[in-house]
Amino acid sequence: MSTVLTENLSRANSTPDAELRSRRKRIVIVGGGFAGIAAARALRKVDAEVILIDRRNHHIFQPLLYQVATAVLAPSEIATPIRQLEARQKNLSVVLAEVTGISLSGRTIEAIHPGLGLRKLGFDYLVVAAGMRPSYFGHDEFALYAPGLKSLNEAETIRTKILSAFELAESTEDDAERARQMTFVLVGAGPTGVELAASIAHMVSITLRNNFRRIDPARSRIVLVDGGNRILPTFAESLSRKVERRLARLGIEIRTGLKVEKVDEQGVVAGHDRIASATVLWTAGVAASPVVKMLGTKTDRAGRALVGPYMEIGEAGDVFVVGDATSMTQDDHPVPGVAQAAIQQGGFVGRLIANRVTGRKDGRPFRYHSKGNMAVVGKNFAILEAGRLRTSGFATWIVWTVLHVLALPQLQNRFRVQTQWFWSYLTGQRSSRLITEAPRPIDPGKQKSAP
Numbered sequence: 001m002s003t004v005l006t007e008n009l010s011r012a013n014s015t016p017d018a019e020l021r022s023r024r025k026r027i028v029i030v031g032g033g034f035a036g037i038a039a040a041r042a043l044r045k046v047d048a049e050v051i052l053i054d055r056r057n058h059h060i061f062q063p064l065l066y067q068v069a070t071a072v073l074a075p076s077e078i079a080t081p082i083r084q085l086e087a088r089q090k091n092l093s094v095v096l097a098e099v100t101g102i103s104l105s106g107r108t109i110e111a112i113h114p115g116l117g118l119r120k121l122g123f124d125y126l127v128v129a130a131g132m133r134p135s136y137f138g139h140d141e142f143a144l145y146a147p148g149l150k151s152l153n154e155a156e157t158i159r160t161k162i163l164s165a166f167e168l169a170e171s172t173e174d175d176a177e178r179a180r181q182m183t184f185v186l187v188g189a190g191p192t193g194v195e196l197a198a199s200i201a202h203m204v205s206i207t208l209r210n211n212f213r214r215i216d217p218a219r220s221r222i223v224l225v226d227g228g229n230r231i232l233p234t235f236a237e238s239l240s241r242k243v244e245r246r247l248a249r250l251g252i253e254i255r256t257g258l259k260v261e262k263v264d265e266q267g268v269v270a271g272h273d274r275i276a277s278a279t280v281l282w283t284a285g286v287a288a289s290p291v292v293k294m295l296g297t298k299t300d301r302a303g304r305a306l307v308g309p310y311m312e313i314g315e316a317g318d319v320f321v322v323g324d325a326t327s328m329t330q331d332d333h334p335v336p337g338v339a340q341a342a343i344q345q346g347g348f349v350g351r352l353i354a355n356r357v358t359g360r361k362d363g364r365p366f367r368y369h370s371k372g373n374m375a376v377v378g379k380n381f382a383i384l385e386a387g388r389l390r391t392s393g394f395a396t397w398i399v400w401t402v403l404h405v406l407a408l409p410q411l412q413n414r415f416r417v418q419t420q421w422f423w424s425y426l427t428g429q430r431s432s433r434l435i436t437e438a439p440r441p442i443d444p445g446k447q448k449s450a451p
């Protein structure tokens with residue numbers, strides 16, 4: 001039976017079905033991303049109280065975040081209120097709150113509810129699906145100048161930075177400052193860095209064409225920096241080389257094998273070389289959400305929980321970690337931090353808990369089934385690696401387009417994204433070119449740490 005302490009969200013004690021409800025197991029899921037939603041859905045038929053807690057009221061389709069950051073799509077086109085997404089699941093309550101503490105021995109979590117303060121909530125089963133956050137490899141001060149890309153806020157910050165840079169370049173009388181405003185540095189050449197760089201390249205050469213009188217946006221400099229020896233290290237080398245050539249054709253400078261030593265208001269220092277830039281974007285590293293640390297369990301260097309074969313931590317078998325926040329190897333390879341893995345893990349744990357609640361036996365341990373890995377490089381070009389299959393080019397781009405539209409969580413998102421893409425494809429225009437906050441000089445005194 002659930003050991004609910006100070007707060008019981010169902011407030012069951014005063015209702016006629018109080019006894020019945022208090023006998024039901026309570027399953028708390030932290031995080032409404034791909035893994036958390038999949039876990040909740042797998043529990044839809046269970047006679048249990050399922051509570052999904054997220055600090056945001058919306059689920060984000062992260063694979064298209066870079067398109068919000070580059071003004072192709074509006075934030076609402078890739079995000080859906082979690083409440084609306086799961087409205088038909090009657091055993092599920094959605095709670096807007098930030099989890100700040102977990103007591104495994106007390107079987108409670110603590111969460112700050114906006115406007116209401118700290119509350120405690122008991123659980124019988126706990127599923128942590130809290131994802132990752134940008135990591136600056138011990139240099140949290142870089143966050144002030146180089147936003148990462150994990151949330152809609154960050155995507156909008158990046159969009160504002162990019163668009164403002166052209167406004168300032170148009171207005172300044174200083175040649176060096178103009179060049180600094182028109183230089184974009186992306187740190188990290190994984191899929192997100194590559195997708196962002198290519199999208200910025202199309203924006204400067206097509207979308208912004210003829211929009212300015214004193215500058216030519218097509219003369220912008222876009223630099224992709226990475227400490228590794230090649231871009232897209234999670235893809236086969238042949239695909240990575242193809243993408244390199246594609247990026248070069250778009251005018252993007254690729255600087256691999258360079259360690260970023262400093263990021264400040266003037267730009268970056270990488271490999272002892274300063275690149276003056278007003279827009280530095282961080283797509284290099286990620287670390288697990290601090291929620292994992294609250295579990296007091298073993299983690300890898302990125303703070304991800306080392307989970308057992310059933311995604312469990314500890315001995316009791318009632319606390320699980322799923323999605324990006326886990327570290328798991330399968331056949332000597334790490335299970336990748338991608339949406340498919342998160343969905344499969346969330347669904348697996350949801351079904352496992354459903355079995356346990358109803359007294360059925362556990363099935364087989366978790367196994368990840370990869371459906372392939374894709375990345376898009378601007379207009380008309382994508383790459384796909386699935387087992388031994390490696391493809392690239394226009395047909396692959398069509399496949400990428402169709403798969404991403406179908407994967408969006410709601411019909412209205414699919415319709416809106418398709419329409420925007422179609423318009424953008426035909427005209428080169430981007431419909432979300434809004435500077436919602438005027439650019440301000442950064443005050444290092446008010447430095448925030450990495451989110």
Ligand SMILES: Cc1cc2nc3c(=O)[nH]c(=O)nc-3n(C[C@H](O)[C@H](O)[C@H](O)COP(=O)(O)OP(=O)(O)OC[C@H]3O[C@@H](n4cnc5c(N)ncnc54)[C@H](O)[C@@H]3O)c2cc1C
Nearest residue numbers: 031033034035055062063099130131323324337338339342
């Ligand atoms: C820019 C970008 C592009 C990507 N592109 C692709 C791609 O093309 N293909 C692909 O397969 N994968 C891609 N990924 C990876 C994919 O999005 C992740 O693997 C997936 O989102 C992981 O799902 P998750 O549920 O584990 O975490 P998330 O989706 O990150 O969800 C975590 C949730 O937990 C919540 N949360 C965190 N901390 C707390 C707290 N303290 N209290 C309450 N709630 C909390 C967050 O608000 C969030 O809603 C991309 C990721 C990014 C950032």
